[in-house]
Structure formats: structure tokens, C-alpha cells
Amino acid sequence: MRIGELSKRTGVSQRSLRYYEEQGLLSSSRSEAGQRHYSDAGVQRVSLIRQLFDAGMSSRVIATVLPCVETPDDERVVELAFETMVRERDRIDADIVHLIETRAALDVLIKANSQHRTKLSAST
Numbered sequence: 473m474r475i476g477e478l479s480k481r482t483g484v485s486q487r488s489l490r491y492y493e494e495q496g497l498l499s500s501s502r503s504e505a506g507q508r509h510y511s512d513a514g515v516q517r518v519s520l521i522r523q524l525f526d527a528g529m530s531s532r533v534i535a536t537v538l539p540c541v542e543t544p545d546d547e548r549v550v551e552l553a554f555e556t557m558v559r560e561r562d563r564i565d566a567d568i569v570h571l572i573e574t575r576a577a578l579d580v581l582i583k584a585n586s587q588h589r590t591k592l593s594a595s596t
Contacts, residue, residue, distance in 0.1 A: 473509065473510050473511075473512070473514070474507055474508065474509060474510075475489055475490075475500075475507075475508045475510070478510045478514055478515065478518065481515050482515055482518040482519060482522070484518055484522060489518070491531075492518070492521055492531075493508075495531040495532075495534075495535060496535050497517075497521050497531060497534055497535060497538060498510075498514065498517055498518065498521065500514075520538075520541070521534060521538075524537065527560070527564065528560075528563070528564065528567070529560055533556060533560060536552060536553060536556045537553050537556055537557060537560075539552075539553065540552075540553035540554075
């Protein structure tokens with residue numbers, strides 16, 4: 473399929489698909505006219521790439537993780553991907569802790585502001 477079709481089927485812009493290719497995350501073949509052509513498996517590949525980006529991973533990290541999908545029998549690839557995934561999970565856990573702390577701080581401010589607003593409403 474051509475890039476426009478892949479874009480429609482995945483909801484990912486053509487510009488993003490070109491970026492994925494530049495980063496080595498996605499591959500295509502080229503027609504004699506130079507047009508990109510993707511296999512049907514490209515749809516699943518783009519979906520996985522989007523999930524990893526949505527989880528906050530960089531293209532560099534994704535490029536490290538994706539080979540374990542393609543070559544699951546290569547022990548070196550699997551080990552490197554595993555180490556990267558554990559590191560990313562730890563990073564996400566730290567982000568979650570930070571977000572919980574930030575939410576707690578906002579809860580304190582919201583409570584104080586609510587009390588202040590109640591006093592202002594009572595005085596008017």
C-alpha cells in the first residue's frame with residue numbers, strides 16, 4: 473500500500489510515517505517512480521510504534537525495543553530489548569510517582585482555595 477493508504481488506515485500523518493522511516497522504525501520498498509510502498513504488516517507496526525510513543529518512549533528507545541519483535545530468537549537482541557524495557561518501565565513508574573505527588577499538591581491548593589472562596593461568598 474502507498475503512504476496515503478497507510479496514513480488513512482492508521483490515523484498517522486504521512487509526515488509522521490516518513491519520520492518513522494527516517495528513524496529506522498518503519499521500512500518501505502520503493503517503486504520505480506520513487507513512491508513508498510508498505511506491506512499490510514505496516515499497519516500493525518505503526519500501531520505498535522504509536523503505543524510506544526504514547527507511553528513516552530523516544531524514537532531511539534523504540535528502535536532498541538522493536539527488533540525483539542522481528543528477531544525474537546536472537547538472544548542478544550532479546551536481552552538488549554529486555555534491559556531497555558525494564559529501564560523504560562522504571563522511568564514510567566518514576567513519572568507516575570511524580571504525577572501523584574503533583575496531584576496531592578494540587579489537592580492541597582484546591583482545598584485552601586475552596587475554603588477561601590466559601591469565606592468570600594459568605595461575606596458578600
